[in-house]
Amino acid sequence: MSGQVLLVVTDDAVFSETLKVFLEGRYELVTISSSVPKASSFRGTADLALIDAGATRFLNEASAFFSPVFSGCVILGACPSFISEIPNPLVGYVRDFVRNPFDKEILLASIERCLKRLSLKREVLSLRRELERRFGFSDMLSVERRMKDVFELTRKVSTVPSNVLITGESGTGKEIIANAIHRMDKKRKGPFIAINSAAVPSELVESELFGYEKGAFTGAVSAKPGKLECAGGGTLFLDEIGTLPLHTQAKLLRVLQDKTIERLGGNSPVKVDIRIIAATNINLEEAIKAGGFRQDLYYRLRVVPIELPPLRERKDDIPLLIEDFLEANCGKCGKRVTGVSNEAMRRLVEHQWPGNVRELENMMERLVVEAEDFSEIAEGDLPFDVLSAVAMPPATGDYRDACRAFEKNYIINVLNMTNWNRVEAAAVMKVHRNTLFHKMKEFGIEPRKPARRFSRA
Structure with a gap:
């Protein structure tokens, strides 16, 4: 016996006996009446509820009974269209439907699928609480040792004004870490401003970073502060720092050394109080050898280095991330997906994820959009690049x-x-x-x- 408790809600003795024959020895069964006063005498908790679709009194009257007792339920003897007849308080708890007459294997598969999903959900919630308690933030989920080291370093560096260089492949969460450092820095009351150096044309990078005075160039009809000024008292996050032009790198070095800037077309230095967090997905040491990045700027930025591992090296995190993204996208899209099949989960864990966590997040949204209500994401539903690997x-x-x-x-x-x-x-x-x-x-x-x-x- 698994030790898991299933709460059966029915007034039908034959129905109850059938479930007992199917499930006894596998799960601990507790059967209660659909009468609310009788149901309320149940003082335990259950891993999953199996509710007879005929127990309409319970469905309509026992909304206060759900939350403390079980995390999800399967409606037996009905098809998914029955969802429209279920009152709102219970709708969010419905994980699946099993039609009458129900086949033993179909029922067992549904229960196993729901219990697996609910277990993953509880694990995600527990992990979030642990990460919040230990590191002060839970924006990223991980049980991997390398990521726990990243979280610990993030917590430590948030208490000091040091510059930080975050390295890692695209999609690993570099901006999330930068934002977490800023949020946990109690001394910085200013804004968190992010700029992607690669997204700004090279001829405009300086004006974006340093601002300009009126008349500094054609079209400068009024003065405008740059990102460095706007981030005063806060944090400037410079993503893809390796694409910054060399002449702009020289000016940024001066900012790091003197904490002053000069707007384009201006003569007066302006003091700035900011922390700079830079990030890159390229090897800056190789860029230095190739003459594309300044060595002195590299060491100024790399006071505290944080390296994020790729998702393919975080296999144990993938099921948790899948559950988290599945839950979020079901809410976002108004869908009720019962879970991910074992074969599909195996494929997703084995995939190399060149786009890392961002690729997984986008794929889970796509899978939820394509899925039917109360269906399971199967191996054949996965994108071609996952199946062909x-x-x-x-x-x-x-x-x-x-x-x-x-x-x-x-x-x-x-x-x-x-x-x-x-x-x-x-x-x-x-x-x-x-x-x-x-x-x-x-x-x-x-x-x-x-x-x-x-x-x-």
Whole structure:
């Protein structure tokens, strides 16, 4: 027995007995009546509630009963369209529907899926509380040691005025870390201003950073302060610092040394009290060797270096991030997705994520938009680039085993690519369909129903 408690709400003795036959020995079952006074006598908590769709009195009257007792429920004996008949207080707790007459395997799969999702949700909430308590912020989720070290360094550097250089691939969360440093810095009451150096044309970078006086150039009809002035008393975040032109780098170096700026067309130095946090996704030491970045500026910026690891090196974080993005996007899109299948989760964990956390976040939004209400995101729903990636077997063990693992994975990838059309897959592989059928049997690859297709664009 798993030790998990399922609360059954029904007035139907036959219904109750059927569930007992299906579920006893797997879960602890507690059955209560749909009568609110009787239901309120239940003083425990349950991992999941199984509610008979016929228990309308309970659905309509027991809204105050839900929150302290269970985190989610499955409505039995109804289809998803029944959602319109469920009162608002309960709607947010509904995780799935199982139709009558319900099949044992379908019911077990639904319960397992819901419990897995609720467990992940609780883990995310618990992790957020722990990160907030230990490091003072919970904008980023991680259970990985390297990320915990990043969070600890973020907390420490927020208490001092030192410049910070954040390095890491695109999409790893460099601006989130910079913002967290600013927010936790109790001495800085000014604004957090971010500028992406690569997004500003090189001829305009200086005027954006330093501002200009009236008449400084054609079109300067009035004076305008730059980002450095606007960030006074606060933090200026310079993203993609490696793209800054060399002549602008020289002027920025002076700001770091003297804490003064001069507007374009101006003669009077202006004192600025700011912390500068820079970020880059390129190797600045290589840029220095190539003559594209000043060494003296590099060391001025890199007082406290923070390196963010790519998502592919944070495998244990991926399921938690998927749940977090799934929950957020379901709320944003008004969807009720029951979860991610084990096969799809495996694919997502194995994916290399060249775009890192940002890529995962955008993909989860896309998957939620495409999903039907009360459906599970399946392996075949994933984008083509995830399905077509061939996971390499580890460089250990028997050579023949490695070849078999590669062959099996290749066949599954082609089947996913062709939406499990075996004739089409055989044509792509340039083998006879009987050869493919034989190989599928050899590797234990079960045929699947075609899944909803994703655009390959």
